[in-house]
Amino acid sequence: MIEAVGLTKRYGKTLAVDNLSFTVPTGRVTGFLGPNGAGKSTTMRMILGLDAPTGGSALIDGKHYRDLHQPLRTVGALLDAKWVHPNRSARAHLQWMAKSNKINPKRVDEVLDIVGLTSVANKRAGGFSLGMSQRLGIAAALLGDPQVLLFDEPVNGLDPEGILWIRKFMHRLAEEGRTVFVSSHLLSEMALTAQELVVIGRGKLISQTSTEDFVAQATENTVRVRSPHLSALRTALGRTGVSLRDEGDSLVVTGMDCAEIGELAASTGAVLHELSPQRGSLEEAFMQLTGDSVEYHAGLAETIDLVAAGK
Amino acid sequence: MTLLAVERIKLFTTRSPWWCLLTALTVTVGLAALITATAEADFPLTVEVTQFGRMFGLMVVMVMAALAITTEYRFSTIRSTFQAIPNRTAALLAKTLVVALLAMVIGELAAFGSFGIATLIQPEANLAISSAADWRLVAGTGLVYGLSAVLAVAVGVLLRQSAGAISVLMIWPLLVETLVPVIPRVGDDIAKWLPFTAVDQFLAGPTGNPPLSPWGSLAYFAGVCVVLLAAALVTANKRDA
Incomplete structure (x- = not known):
């Protein structure tokens, strides 16, 4: 040890x-x-x-x-x-x-x-x-x-x-x-x-x-939902206590899997255009955890500027 | 004993000791051969003359000794060494001893080799190692080489770089010690106490008005080497490897 x-x-x-x-x-x-x-x-x-x-x-x-x-x-x-x-x-x-x-x-x-x-x-x-x-x-x-x-x-x-x-x-x-x-x-x-x-x-x-x-x-599973009846769905999901996040025209749900969301959508009569599980990569998770503790940041924007200026 | 065996394996599984042995002997014995072969008939050939190359051989030996430790720092094998032997003092003392013993052997081979080749080339000169001074001059070379190796290892530990250590070991005896007497008033007084001047007083002396007897001069030189080695050991123990 x-x-x-x-x-x-x-x-x-x-x-x-x-x-x-x-x-x-x-x-x-x-x-x-x-x-x-x-x-x-x-x-x-x-x-x-x-x-x-x-x-x-x-x-x-x-x-x-x-x-x-x-x-x-x-x-x-x-x-x-x-x-x-x-x-x-x-x-x-x-x-x-x-x-x-x-x-x-x-x-x-x-x-x-x-x-x-x-x-x-x-x-x-x-x-x-x-x-x-x-x-x-x-x-x-x-x-x-x-x-x-x-x-x-x-x-x-x-x-x-x-x-x-x-x-x-x-x-x-x-x-x-x-x-x-x-x-x-x-x-x-x-x-x-x-x-x-x-x-x-x-x-x-x-x-x-x-x-x-x-x-x-670190890599919490989330589900992306797109629907023309998003507001109805949001209300229904909100009642279950899962966490919700808007991303463009879609809703990202954390803490509920695709099957459960699909059943909930059916019971509220909401039409679904997309129901896809999202899996965060390990690298993303690692970056989230250590992101602000990296010793030498690459400064991506700066690098691109330098390259563009031909330096 | 184990640690000595470790350092022996380390030293002889690289090529540098063999090259140094060869170079040191070629330089010393070669110079002795050259000087005796080209000596004019009226040139008095003495035992001292046969030992003309000793300073060159000494330089080669000090380079070998310094490299034995500075290469460990350069290739970071010093870390493997301290990992295997956490007692740094013991590890470094073992290395110093092994290197010093090899240097001593090289010194004896160089000195007796130089004398031997001179008697072969000029048998009619009737060279002989007879007086106590002659013995000191020839056999003493081994002692001087051995102690100088201790000094070189100590400098190597302190500086950790081959180039730096070798520069110091070359410049000090060849330049600093020859230039100090030029300093007005105090120059001569300081010069008497310089380590390699003491070496000369031991091997070829006493000349001038030395403060110490020949053996006293050697003891003084040994003291300088030990002090430097102690400083090196203290430093190595304090420093991150």
């Missing part, structure tokens, strides 16, 4: 992580979701004791990372696939890591096999593609057969096959009863990978729920 309590990191005037508290449960894949620059990587570095928090603390099974004995046996992490010396072979990279935590050298070949890098084990890591580097990073994370695993944006830059592989792999790790904490800025990816979500924006906690609840709550 990973536990963050009032975790805070300040760089000069910028508050990168702001009084962040959450728990990452055992045996589940927990997604760490937030827009770019929300403080996900900083938080992960603090969990690993690489960066010192300005305030609060991050505990792994109740201990600070630096107090863990042979930490690679407790926590495996892939924060950046490029944290490898380019002239060192994949095997040598894993060998020194194994040695540092007194892990059996045989384990190096085992993890190389698990991630499918056996054939390139003696090649220099600098020549690896991003996908291969990610696999090497995962091999390093698995080296000590740890109970807790941290992955920072593991699918970034991967092809669909690689993404699928990682997704299945995380599920398997969680099914084995491990704690898996994986960050991403893509809600659609997290909806498929994670069972639990910790959502942050601008370093602050936005919500911690199960992915199911988060998606359901």
Whole structure:
């Protein structure tokens, strides 16, 4: 279990992580979701004791990372696939890591096999593609057969096959009863990978729920109704207590499905021109929740102006 | 012991130590060969002359030592290192020790290699390592190379950049220490206490009126290296990796 309590990191005037508290449960894949620059990587570095928090603390099974004995046996992490010396072979990279935590050298070949890098084990890591580097990073994370695993944006830059592989792999790790904490800025990816979500924006906690609840709550189902007898229908719907919103010449109903609305329309004798369920996208939901907490807005209008002016 | 093995694996699984070993030996032994082969008949060939290339070899060794740590910062493997070994002091001390030992071996090979090639080229010069000063000059090179490696690692940790660390390590002994005596009045007094001047007093001295004995000078140089290393360790522990 990973536990963050009032975790805070300040760089000069910028508050990168702001009084962040959450728990990452055992045996589940927990997604760490937030827009770019929300403080996900900083938080992960603090969990690993690489960066010192300005305030609060991050505990792994109740201990600070630096107090863990042979930490690679407790926590495996892939924060950046490029944290490898380019002239060192994949095997040598894993060998020194194994040695540092007194892990059996045989384990190096085992993890190389698990991630499918056996054939390139003696090649220099600098020549690896991003996908291969990610696999090497995962091999390093698995080296000590740890109970807790941290992955920072593991699918970034991967092809669909690689993404699928990682997704299945995380599920398997969680099914084995491990704690898996994986960050991403893509809600659609997290909806498929994670069972639990910790959502942050601008370093602050936005919500911690199960992915199911988060998606359901964020993408409320609505129904669009068009009818020449809209005012009669509005009155009838109004009596049931559902929430109504006008959108052009149509009515958007929240809290009632198509069948119920259709029956109600029939009983009031209203003619229907359209009755269509609307499903909000996950991205929209994510934007709604984190919209005002995005660190770097693109300023779309400005960009268009610049392009138009030929700059 | 485990940490030393870790750093040994790290050092020897990249190519830079091999290149540095080769370069350091080529430069020192090559210069010794060149100077003995081209020496005029009336040129007195001494043990000191055979060690002409020691400063060049020292530069190569310091570059190697600095790179051993600055490349870790450049490629962020320092984070993997601290992730595997959260005790940063222990991790960095192990690296320093391994690099220093390699530097020491290079120093001995360079010094005895230079002497050896000189005796091969000019056997009639009857070169011999006989006096205590001769032994200090030749065998002492290893000690100086080893300590200089400690200094270079410390500078590397403090600056974290290859270019910056190498510039400092080159400019200090080659430029700063040769220019300080030019400062009027106080120049000479300061110069006596500069670390690489102390190295010269140990290897080739005593010359002039040094404040310390040759071994005292080496101890002084070692002290400078240890102080810098301590500063580097304190910094590395405070800083975000």
